[in-house]
């Protein structure tokens with residue numbers, strides 16, 4: 326059985342635009358939106374987010390509605 330082991334001390338953020346994981350320690354591109362910091366893998370992702378943050382933060386874009394897990 327394979328377990329997902331999280332490396333201690335490593336905090337990974339998810340780029341809300343392309344869903345890539347970004348290391349918060351090395352990420353140079355970030356945006357604050359409504360009190361939350363978002364990290365980006367590329368300038369194009371940050372630009373797209375800054376122009377329309379709500380588009381990338383809608384739960385539907387990252388999770389199917391009605392999946393039944395109750396996460397949102």
Ligand SMILES: [Zn+2]
Pocket residue numbers: 340342343344345365366367370
């Ligand atoms: Zn990206």
